[in-house]
Amino acid sequence: MGEAAVAEAAVAKAVAEAAVAETAAVAAAVAEAGPRLLDGGILALDPRARAGAPELVIAPGEDVRAHGGLGNLAVIGVAFPRFRDGRGYSSARILRESGFAGDVRAVGDVTLDQLLFLKRAGFSSVAPERPIDPAAAAVALARFPAFYQGGADGSVPAFALRHGTGSGRGPAGRNGTGHDGAAG
Amino acid sequence: MYRYDAIDRALVDARVAEFRDQVARRLSGALDEDHFKPLRLKNGLYLQLHAYMLRVAIPYGTLSSRQLRMLAHVARRYDRGYGHFTTRQNIQYNWIRLEEAPDLLADLASVEMHAMQTSGNCIRNISADQYAGAAADEVADPRPWAELLRQWSTLHPEFSYLPRKFKIALTGSAADRAAIRFHDIGLQLVRGPDGALGFRVFVGGGMGRTPFVAPLIRDFLPAGAFLSYMEAILRVYNRFGRRDNIYKARIKILVHDLGAEEFARAVEAEHAHLRTLGIDAPEAEVERIAAFFADPPFETGLADAVEDGGDPAFAAWLARQVEPHRVPGYRIVNVSLKPAGGIPGDASAEQMEAVADLAERFSFDEVRVTHAQNLVLPHVRAADLRAVYEGLAAVGLAAANLGLASDVIACPGLDYCTLANARSIPVAMAVADRLRPREAELGELKIKVSGCINACGHHHAGHIGILGVDRKGTENYQLLLGGSGAEDASIAQILGPGFTADGVVDAVAKVTEVYLRERRSGERFLDTFRRIGAQPFKEAVYG
Numbered sequence: 001m002g003e004a005a006v007a008e009a010a011v012a013k014a015v016a017e018a019a020v021a022e023t024a025a026v027a028a029a030v031a032e033a034g035p036r037l038l039d040g041g042i043l044a045l046d047p048r049a050r051a052g053a054p055e056l057v058i059a060p061g062e063d064v065r066a067h068g069g070l071g072n073l074a075v076i077g078v079a080f081p082r083f084r085d086g087r088g089y090s091s092a093r094i095l096r097e098s099g100f101a102g103d104v105r106a107v108g109d110v111t112l113d114q115l116l117f118l119k120r121a122g123f124s125s126v127a128p129e130r131p132i133d134p135a136a137a138a139v140a141l142a143r144f145p146a147f148y149q150g151g152a153d154g155s156v157p158a159f160a161l162r163h164g165t166g167s168g169r170g171p172a173g174r175n176g177t178g179h180d181g182a183a184g
Numbered sequence: 185m186y187r188y189d190a191i192d193r194a195l196v197d198a199r200v201a202e203f204r205d206q207v208a209r210r211l212s213g214a215l216d217e218d219h220f221k222p223l224r225l226k227n228g229l230y231l232q233l234h235a236y237m238l239r240v241a242i243p244y245g246t247l248s249s250r251q252l253r254m255l256a257h258v259a260r261r262y263d264r265g266y267g268h269f270t271t272r273q274n275i276q277y278n279w280i281r282l283e284e285a286p287d288l289l290a291d292l293a294s295v296e297m298h299a300m301q302t303s304g305n306c307i308r309n310i311s312a313d314q315y316a317g318a319a320a321d322e323v324a325d326p327r328p329w330a331e332l333l334r335q336w337s338t339l340h341p342e343f344s345y346l347p348r349k350f351k352i353a354l355t356g357s358a359a360d361r362a363a364i365r366f367h368d369i370g371l372q373l374v375r376g377p378d379g380a381l382g383f384r385v386f387v388g389g390g391m392g393r394t395p396f397v398a399p400l401i402r403d404f405l406p407a408g409a410f411l412s413y414m415e416a417i418l419r420v421y422n423r424f425g426r427r428d429n430i431y432k433a434r435i436k437i438l439v440h441d442l443g444a445e446e447f448a449r450a451v452e453a454e455h456a457h458l459r460t461l462g463i464d465a466p467e468a469e470v471e472r473i474a475a476f477f478a479d480p481p482f483e484t485g486l487a488d489a490v491e492d493g494g495d496p497a498f499a500a501w502l503a504r505q506v507e508p509h510r511v512p513g514y515r516i517v518n519v520s521l522k523p524a525g526g527i528p529g530d531a532s533a534e535q536m537e538a539v540a541d542l543a544e545r546f547s548f549d550e551v552r553v554t555h556a557q558n559l560v561l562p563h564v565r566a567a568d569l570r571a572v573y574e575g576l577a578a579v580g581l582a583a584a585n586l587g588l589a590s591d592v593i594a595c596p597g598l599d600y601c602t603l604a605n606a607r608s609i610p611v612a613m614a615v616a617d618r619l620r621p622r623e624a625e626l627g628e629l630k631i632k633v634s635g636c637i638n639a640c641g642h643h644h645a646g647h648i649g650i651l652g653v654d655r656k657g658t659e660n661y662q663l664l665l666g667g668s669g670a671e672d673a674s675i676a677q678i679l680g681p682g683f684t685a686d687g688v689v690d691a692v693a694k695v696t697e698v699y700l701r702e703r704r705s706g707e708r709f710l711d712t713f714r715r716i717g718a719q720p721f722k723e724a725v726y727g
């Protein structure tokens with residue numbers, strides 16, 4: 001590694017460390033606010049969560065893009081008959097990318113160990129088959145100080161932390177910046 | 185080499201802590217095996233025949249001396265003094281205890297290594313050309329792009345529960361040393377008409393029950409749209425890949441069923457949307473990563489000649505194991521992990537440490553792992569070749585057989601693997617022993633052995649492939665001819681009825697005799713087979 005690269009790496013490291021500290025603080029704040037239990041064993045992951053049953057539940061094999069006019073719904077469920085079937089993660093992200101700002105709920109065989117992926121894919125609540133302890137959920141959701149990818153929960157990718165840019169912010173409903181941070 | 189920053193380090197440390205918690209919950213019974221299994225798989229831990237097997241990621245096959253010494257430490261401390269290098273440039277340990285796995289992962293993290301996503305239905309460790317940054321024929325270095333992919337694919341929120349495992353390989357040369365067209369995604373770095381950097385994108389290759397050579401789905405992908413395009417491919421796969429049948433769940437089946445053109449259309453449509461979402465890394469990030477792969481301080485004005493000093497063993501090693509380097513006065517050294525009597529791809533802790541020492545003294549601290557289960561010292565001065573040779577010979581690693589008959593690829597097979605139908609290691613060793621006396625005369629001959637249809641030993645891509653099957657409860661071996669994992673990729677064809685373990689060794693010997701009889705000047709085994717077809721080989725084996 002050349003001297004310039006060493007210097008650059010040192011700068012990146014300093015930026016990253018500051019960013020990690022900041023992200024950890026945010027994560028701690030979020031952890032304090034939630035996750036929390038709603039009626040019926042529903043676990044709220046972020047402030048978009050709503051009480052009440054979903055008006056529509058999307059099955060794993062269903063094309064979420066085939067549904068029109070979802071913007072008026074308050075709660076959309078995405079079914080996970082088996083936790084290993086990951087199609088629902090794409091459905092949730094597509095919903096968020098299309099600007100849906102209501103509650104997107106994972107329904108079915110979802111456990112503590114999927115929560116973080118679910119949240120980052122844009123789910124704002126889960127209705128698990130077996131109850132999930134909110135305290136354990138808080139620990140699981142706050143475990144990682146940063147991620148390489150932007151999330152549909154508004155988390156930014158590592159490269160944005162490293163370079164202090166706003167690019168690459170994941171789609172977070174209508175509030176997502178969603179511009180092209182690419183070189184071309 | 186890439187070095188972790190605070191973010192990379194924090195992520196790996198958090199992952200170790202998370203897994204420690206998951207193991208504790210499994211051991212206490214709070215977590216059942218059904219729900220624990222995908223979690224341990226994503227941390228590289230398989231339950232095998234005798235114990236847990238841990239597969240450690242070696243990102244795009246690159247190691248520093250310090251990391252290789254840690255792999256030796258792991259072999260000693262947690263295993264039985266050995267490690268097994270795999271066909272995906274990783275290392276496996278076969279005798280791991282579940283309770284100790286979190287400590288092992290913490291040890292790895294201390295040298296910026298991990299076992300994340302080395303198994304399970306997720307994007308696996310990225311593989312690449314082992315000569316990256318050293319090859320004389322390189323268009324561009326694939327390692328920065330491989331590191332970008334490593335980061336993008338790690339703990340991806342959308343692609344951690346895919347229909348099946350997903351493997352990506354890159355090369356920066358037209359000569360394909362990474363078998364890219366047998367991967368789910370194969371990427372070849374190229375220069376566009378205006379000199380800009382981009383990729384040829386192949387999707388849907390693979391081995392297993394239904395082998396395919398990946399078709400080209402994008403002729404030139406500009407480098408700036410790299411990650412969003414990968415995301416588009418993965419999203420199409422995650423949404424539409426089959427999940428009803430484990431044997432039809434790889435992306436190759438989706439690409440085949442839709443047809444490459446229709447699949448490409450679906451990807452392009454998704455990409456038109458995704459590329460507006462800021463998924464692609466900014467140029468500053470690509471430059472940050474690329475800076476880690478800048479040239480080491482090569483000396484200039486070195487003498488380029490190599491003297492063998494009249495030593496025939498050294499001369500043979502030079503001719504076989506040493507390749508040209510793009511910088512005059514340097515060479516690429518291939519270290520054979522296929523010594524006579526050795527298990528293909530195995531290395532002892534002492535051997536790993538010896539190679540780490542040689543890398544530190546003679547190769548700017550760098551070691552590579554190849555998909556053919558060998559090691560590489562990528563940047564050795566011509567003047568140091570003798571010292572490297574002697575250092576390797578001292579630990580039994582100076583075999584001169586790269587690409588020859590005894591450089592056999594073999595999966596672990598029935599000796600370790602729960603899925604195996606037959607043993608592959610003993611058959612590979614017997615074939616190597618039989619052909620070794622004539623291997624110089626036979627020239628380039630790639631023999632690959634798998635213990636079941638899953639094809640971890642890449643038998644479909646062997647000039648000669650051997651596949652272990654179960655026939656009425658006894659081990660049986662099929663013989664396949666004519667495969668290639670290189671730029672002239674092809675799938676080997678089954679020659680005829682199967683054999684016993686001894687029978688298949690005899691059959692391999694017979695097909696090599698046909699080659700020696702029929703070959704024209706300059707033809708490799710593969711060339712002769714392609715010219716004359718299977719019939720003469722069938723007659724020799726079954727006639």
Ligand code: SF4
Binds near residue numbers: 595596597634636
């Ligand atoms: S090919 Fe089969 S036997 Fe060999 S390692 Fe893979 S799964 Fe196991």
